[in-house]
Amino acid sequence: MRTLATVQTVTTAEPIPGADAIEKIRVLGWWVVVKKGEFRPGDRVVYCEIDSLLPEVPDFEFLRPSSYKPAIVDGTGTVLQHAGFRIKTVRLRGQVSQGICFPLIILPTGTPNGEGADVTEALGVRKWEPPQTGSAGRSKGNFPGFLPKTDETRAQVLEKTLARYQGVEFYLTEKLDGTSFTAFVRAGEFGVCSRNLLLDTTDDTATLVRVAKALGLEERLRTFVAARGHDVAVQGEVIGPGVQQNKYGLKELAMKVFNVFDVSAYRYLDRSDMLTAVAELGLEPVPALGTLVLDHGVDELVALSEGTSTLNPKVQREGIVLRPLSEVQDDYLGRLSFKAINPKFLLKYDE
Ligand code: ATP
Numbered sequence: 001m002r003t004l005a006t007v008q009t010v011t012t013a014e015p016i017p018g019a020d021a022i023e024k025i026r027v028l029g030w031w032v033v034v035k036k037g038e039f040r041p042g043d044r045v046v047y048c049e050i051d052s053l054l055p056e057v058p059d060f061e062f063l064r065p066s067s068y069k070p071a072i073v074d075g076t077g078t079v080l081q082h083a084g085f086r087i088k089t090v091r092l093r094g095q096v097s098q099g100i101c102f103p104l105i106i107l108p109t110g111t112p113n114g115e116g117a118d119v120t121e122a123l124g125v126r127k128w129e130p131p132q133t134g135s136a137g138r139s140k141g142n143f144p145g146f147l148p149k150t151d152e153t154r155a156q157v158l159e160k161t162l163a164r165y166q167g168v169e170f171y172l173t174e175k176l177d178g179t180s181f182t183a184f185v186r187a188g189e190f191g192v193c194s195r196n197l198l199l200d201t202t203d204d205t206a207t208l209v210r211v212a213k214a215l216g217l218e219e220r221l222r223t224f225v226a227a228r229g230h231d232v233a234v235q236g237e238v239i240g241p242g243v244q245q246n247k248y249g250l251k252e253l254a255m256k257v258f259n260v261f262d263v264s265a266y267r268y269l270d271r272s273d274m275l276t277a278v279a280e281l282g283l284e285p286v287p288a289l290g291t292l293v294l295d296h297g298v299d300e301l302v303a304l305s306e307g308t309s310t311l312n313p314k315v316q317r318e319g320i321v322l323r324p325l326s327e328v329q330d331d332y333l334g335r336l337s338f339k340a341i342n343p344k345f346l347l348k349y350d351e
Pocket residue numbers: 002051150151152154173174175176177178179180181236237258286321339
């Protein structure tokens with residue numbers, strides 16, 4: 001579960017050019033537009049990140065006109081998404097604002113409110129998840145325990161991590177807005193997974209199963225495993241018709257690899273070994289955007305995330321993913337790898 005609401009300290013308040021009723025304050029690595037004087041540097045606040053869905057309680061009712069989202073219920077009456085007030089990226093007087101701040105008094109009495117306290121549950125905050133696209137198909141079980149799930153943390157919550165790795169060389173890839181794909185061969189068995197589930201590969205209606213078949217992945221992976229002498233998984237993003245409105249305007253489904261994982265050693269391959277493996281497997285990697293020596297704070301990384309997609313110069317890219325050329329395990333983050341999302345993408349597509 002993503003931590004969406006936490007107790008944080010406001011570090012900065014700055015004017016917005018041309019605006020006198022509002023200003024911007026800094027919380028973690030985020031800029032939030034607020035009424036002038038509402039919060040001061042040093043104030044402790046409840047901060048709710050973008051993608052928060054706030055419950056329909058009196059404290060949040062003022063958000064109804066701008067942010068109310070009704071529940072999404074499927075044909076069988078199952079609630080796919082609860083109703084509530086959805087916090088998203090907005091632009092006010094030219095200033096991008098991400099998230100929302102409240103005084104600590106909105107917390108139920110007795111809620112721990114120390115710096116960094118996770119108050120997501122105490123406030124009943126849920127994650128806003130846009131309905132999934134593509135045909136999910138039948139699942140055979142949970143995501144296997146012998147593989148890591150795909151995920152990337154946002155740079156905005158990693159100021160301390162960024163400080164620690166200044167001077168380290170990172171490579172950048174384009175973050176693609178599709179759906180997560182994993183395929184593996186382990187102990188002689190081939191499998192395909194979505195973000196959270198192991199799929200039934202006999203169900204040809206599933207988008208990800210179709211992709212695996214079209215790529216001949218089972219055979220390719222088996223050949224690779226036989227040659228290398230260890231089990232392996234590939235993880236990538238599936239994009240194209242039927243997936244996330246096919247933003248890139250592709251004619252066919254494609255799968256762009258961002259991880260090759262040595263299942264036997266429980267280890268990601270380093271960048272160059274990964275690219276060699278991807279080529280050997282006859283697959284394609286996610287678009288490469290070069291390297292940099294980290295000398296950047298959150299704002300600089302967000303600025304770097306802006307730009308159009310390598311796959312289609314007419315569309316905003318979703319963002320960038322940064323990783324060191326050699327895999328690094330960080331005490332706080334786990335695998336050293338994180339994302340910066342392009343604000344222009346969020347403003348355009350995140351309804
Ligand atoms: P959040 O945790 O911020 O709520 P999320 O977990 O739903 O968001 P994303 O914002 O899509 O997910 O970020 C992580 C996903 O990005 C990965 O699971 C992977 O499927 C996808 N992805 C796309 N392009 C890349 C890339 N170049 N490198 C790594 N992951 C990528």
